[in-house]
Amino acid sequence: METEQAILALGALAQPTRLEAFRLLASHEPDGLAAGAIAEALAVPQNTLSSHLAVLARAGLIRSQRRSRSIVYRADLARFQQVALFLIKDCCGGRPDLCAPLLADLQPCCPPASKSTRRKAAASS
Template identity: 60%
Template sequence: MEINDAISSFSALSQPTRLETLRLLLRHEPGGLPAGGIARALDVPHNTLSAHLAVLARAGWVNSRRESRSIIYRADLDHMQRILTFLVSDCCQGDPALCQPLIDTLTACPSLSPKEATS
């Protein structure tokens, strides 16, 4: 990832409604939410939310798909992985022991931990 791409991506999150939209969509992975559901959850007018979703989509944070008459939005987890990789790629001068607290934090997150297989 180029630095200008990362800057554009982070810039899209530098507004409270957009950041809360992404956090909401992350909580609703993998199913996503319709635009109306996002607007209601965040108490944001539909037209305002539409503009915010467009910014997030251009920056790579969300994607959408049409289901019947609804547009379902999802967080783009591949984009999030690329951003996190960009941030930590030079971390700790290559010494994994120094990065261990970060690794522990990420792996302690229940949504990032491997799911146990169900029978």
């Protein structure tokens, strides 16, 4: 990731409504949310929200798709991962002991299911 791209993404998230909108969309992956639902959840007028969503979209952090009469927005988690990796890459300067606490905190709250768990789930459906 280029520095300018990271700055654009971080700048987009450096505003309370945009940060909350991104977090809300990330929590609704992979289905996303319609613009009206986002506005309602954040208690933001739709025209104001539209501006915020445009900033996030220009930064590549969200994507939109028309579904019937609604526009559904989704967080681009791959792009966010690129931004996060840009920030922490080489954070330890060759000393892994410095990054160990950070890496421990980054462990997902919902680890992927093991292969045997996925096979059992597939067999039961």
